[in-house]
Every structure is written in structure tokens, then in C-alpha cells.
Amino acid sequence: MASLLSVKQWDLETDVLILGFGLAGASAAIEALDADPNVKVTICEKNPEKYAGGNSRAAGQSLLIAKNPTALKAYQKAMSTSNPIPEEMLDEWAIRMSQLEPWIQARAEEVGSQYIRGTGFTERDAVLEFPELGAEEAVTYTATILPIPAGVWLAFKKNVDKRAVNVLYNSPVKDLIQDPDTLEVFGAVIEQDGVLKNVKAKRGVVMAVGGFEANLDMQRNYCGYEEIFPLGNPANTGDGIHILQKAGADMWHMRNKGQSGGIWPGLQVPGYKTVFLRNLFWQSYSWVEIAADNKRFYNETAELQLTHYKEKKHKHWVDTPHINAGPIHMIFDETTREYNCLALKAFTWNIAAENLDWSDDNLVEIEQGLIAKADTIEELAVKIGRDPAEVSAEIQKYNDACAAGEDKEFSRIPITLQPIIKAPFYGVKIVPAVVCTGGGGRRNIESEVLSPVGKPIPRLYEAGELGSMFSNLYQNGSYLTEAMISGRAAGKNAANQNSWD
Numbered sequence: 001m002a003s004l005l006s007v008k009q010w011d012l013e014t015d016v017l018i019l020g021f022g023l024a025g026a027s028a029a030i031e032a033l034d035a036d037p038n039v040k041v042t043i044c045e046k047n048p049e050k051y052a053g054g055n056s057r058a059a060g061q062s063l064l065i066a067k068n069p070t071a072l073k074a075y076q077k078a079m080s081t082s083n084p085i086p087e088e089m090l091d092e093w094a095i096r097m098s099q100l101e102p103w104i105q106a107r108a109e110e111v112g113s114q115y116i117r118g119t120g121f122t123e124r125d126a127v128l129e130f131p132e133l134g135a136e137e138a139v140t141y142t143a144t145i146l147p148i149p150a151g152v153w154l155a156f157k158k159n160v161d162k163r164a165v166n167v168l169y170n171s172p173v174k175d176l177i178q179d180p181d182t183l184e185v186f187g188a189v190i191e192q193d194g195v196l197k198n199v200k201a202k203r204g205v206v207m208a209v210g211g212f213e214a215n216l217d218m219q220r221n222y223c224g225y226e227e228i229f230p231l232g233n234p235a236n237t238g239d240g241i242h243i244l245q246k247a248g249a250d251m252w253h254m255r256n257k258g259q260s261g262g263i264w265p266g267l268q269v270p271g272y273k274t275v276f277l278r279n280l281f282w283q284s285y286s287w288v289e290i291a292a293d294n295k296r297f298y299n300e301t302a303e304l305q306l307t308h309y310k311e312k313k314h315k316h317w318v319d320t321p322h323i324n325a326g327p328i329h330m331i332f333d334e335t336t337r338e339y340n341c342l343a344l345k346a347f348t349w350n351i352a353a354e355n356l357d358w359s360d361d362n363l364v365e366i367e368q369g370l371i372a373k374a375d376t377i378e379e380l381a382v383k384i385g386r387d388p389a390e391v392s393a394e395i396q397k398y399n400d401a402c403a404a405g406e407d408k409e410f411s412r413i414p415i416t417l418q419p420i421i422k423a424p425f426y427g428v429k430i431v432p433a434v435v436c437t438g439g440g441g442r443r444n445i446e447s448e449v450l451s452p453v454g455k456p457i458p459r460l461y462e463a464g465e466l467g468s469m470f471s472n473l474y475q476n477g478s479y480l481t482e483a484m485i486s487g488r489a490a491g492k493n494a495a496n497q498n499s500w501d
Helices: 023-035 054-058 069-079 087-098 101-110 151-161 216-223 239-247 334-339 363-368 377-383 388-404 478-495
Strands: 012-019 041-044 063-065 114-117 141-146 165-168 173-178 185-192 195-207 263-267 287-290 310-313 316-319 328-333 372-374 425-434 448-450 456-462
Touching: 012 023, 012 185, 012 478, 023 041, 023 054, 023 151, 023 478, 054 151, 054 478, 063 478, 069 087, 087 478, 101 114, 101 141, 101 151, 101 478, 141 151, 151 165, 173 195, 173 239, 185 456, 195 239, 195 478, 239 456, 287 388, 328 334, 334 425, 372 377, 377 388, 377 425, 456 478
Parallel strands: 012 041, 012 195, 041 165, 195 456
Antiparallel strands: 063 141, 114 141, 173 185, 185 195, 263 425, 287 328, 310 316, 328 425, 372 425, 448 456
């Protein structure tokens, strides 16, 4: 930390300083001004404006709408048994969730955006990820704000843009300014054009800078992942983790039993830090995935997106094996190439922020060499660096299962058992892709950051993905709504503080 005595001058002054301009930071700014219309609010964002929005920009935009707080609490508690969330936090969170929808609708209406019931990209009215744990009782329905992608984020950014909020882009946080004895926070050190600047925050500081999914070194040390790629904001490199550790915060939910948002199959494009999500919706099924041993390793066509890529093993929900099976290749034939775009054109930073496209028939990517092409399976195996005899035998084994109409090994349903027989044949590398990380400073429902002895660090708040309350399984639509709830609490409580100077 930087001590108050080390500050020779204040380069900027504000009442409420929000670090990070995603959905949590936007919610904090809106609520701070609702609590006190005269409060001065400043947001410092690491990215330039064209890349603002954090993971909320690349997320699926699903919003969990719940009207029964008792059922919602029971559901979340059941999903968190391996790492229980404090009871009092669950109680108040469930109440605030049941009261959240009118506020979301007001934000959409204020800027002329369309709030709808449903996910916006499927006909499902509600996504029920873990029915046996109480999803049907807890989830009233799913909602979103159009357009897809990024509609929720775009609506909230418009809300902030029309308010008296000073947004500083290209301004990453580097440190907090604190009392070394009491840990009271007085402001932060940011960087602009290579110059460190001291920002005085008279009432409070809100940390909303996201997680560490784009920091491979932290992924390896905290989670043991050898290779993993972000689907979301590439600027989420764990800055907040380091700063909160230094500030004296207790840490929680750094990994839990797995990644709450799951580990999904991704498609990597050279030159980009983030990856595409491999398609979830197929017109044909003449394809499989093979692991490092050249063998299939799971039911490729199971609707794992409905459980955030968790599968049940020995009565426990765990991450799918992509993280431990690599290198992985998807092997497919001409039928699948012709009738399916391999990449899903939503839910990733590449789509929402980079405007990067993937051709509908995959021919551009074949021409670019992202997808290998060959006239035989054996020739394809050589091109992707695999043993041709082993790959050929595995594909023949799968084709035999198709002919028999039964996948005894992985239980693909019969309609998906379509043989890989139409040349040419193709192979593309599948990489493990992470939605987000939930670890960070331990906080309470008022978004106060807690020390290791459970006491709030004065004037320091945290919101969103950084330090999320979710400790194990994740219900679709909960992260964005938690960002709103935690952001609102942080903004309101910071605004209501007396100025320390």
C-alpha cells in the first residue's frame, strides 16, 4: 500500500472512486448518485473506451429473475455445500435478488433499451441448470436486455454516460492509499500515459476490476491449469487480487472445487488473447474430440452448456475434463464443415469487443490454416501431429458405434451418432476456455472488504466478479445480477460515508 504520508500532492480529487468500468462499476456509479445526487463520482478504467465493459460485455447477458427468496436461498445454498456462503449473506442476497427486476427494467427504459423475458438467443424461458438442487422453484425466469451480444452492458454504459460521472479510460489502478495501522483507504494510485497519479477519494473506493482469468501464471499457481484461455476481457489479469492482498484483505473463492463458470471448449485465433466459444448448436454430428492419447474422452454432444460445462461424476458436479485432456483436437468430415459454423457468434470478447468473425462455412479458416484438411484420416492425423494408426482406429471405433446405433463408451444419444465418412476430413485444436474467476477479497453483503479477522477495511468496497460470493456451482444469470447487487451496495455505502478530509 501507499501510506497517506507518502502523498506529496493529489493529482485528482473525487468523493467516490470506482476502479473498473464493467457492470459492477456502472451499477456502483448509478447507485452512488441515487444515494446523493451531489456526490462526485469518478471511474478509472484500465482499457480504452472501445474495450470498456469487462466480462459483462462478453457474457451471455442472461439475468436470473427470482421472486421466491426462500427457494432461491435454498438453491444457492445447495450449490455451495462444498464451501458454504455465510447464512446472513445468503439471506439478504436472496431478498435483494427478488426485488431487483424493477430496477433493471428502469435502467433499460431510461435509455430506450428493450428488456425482455427469455435469454434472447434460444426459445427457453428459463435456464434451470441444476434441477435436483431446486432450480425450478428458485428461478422464476431468465431475462435480458437486447441486443445480443452485450445488450445489458450497453444499456448500463448509456445510463452512466448520461449521468455526472467522470470516466477516465486508459487509467489502471496500481495501488491503494491507506493508513498502515488502521488500513483506512483514502484513495488510489493510477497510471496515465506512464505517469503515476494520486487520486483522493474523500468517501470511499470501490474495487470492481474483475478476476485473473487472463493471467496464465496465476491460473497455474492458484488452479494448477497448464493451459487455459479467457473467453472474456483480456485485461482481467488479477490486478485487484494483488492490490487487495497488499491492502490487508482476507481472500476467498480463489478456486473452490473448480471454476464456477466452468471450463468450455474454445477455438484459438493466432494474434488474439481471447478465444471463440466452439459452437453449441449443431445441424450435423459427424464429429468427435480426441484427447492427448488419441482417444475420445466424453460425450461431445451432451448439452453441457445447460450446466455451465459441469458433469456429474460419482454424485458430484465437476468441471468437464477439457482442462486435463489436452492437447485436444476436434475431428470432423465434409458434412459437418458444410452445415455448421464451428464458432458460436456470441458470448466471447472476440465477438463483443473485437468484432472478429468466423466464416459460416469455415472455408476462410481452412485457407488460413486454422483448420487442417486432408483426404484421409491418416493423412489428417499426420498434419495435426498425431499417430495416424491410433487416430484411424479411434475414428473407426466411433463409426462402428454409429453403425450399431449405440455409443457404449460415452452414451451419445442415437440421433447424434453420425459417422465421419465424407472426405475431405478436418481437424482443429480445441483449447480449454474459462468464463471468469470468482476469487478476490472476502466481502459481506454490503460489499465491504473484510480483513482476516472479519472486520471491514474502512472505506474499501468490492463488487462484481472480483471476490464474488459464489463458491462452487453457478446458476445461469447469477453473475450479472450479483454484479448489480454488489455494485449497488458498494456505490450507496461509499456515497453515504462522511468525507475523511
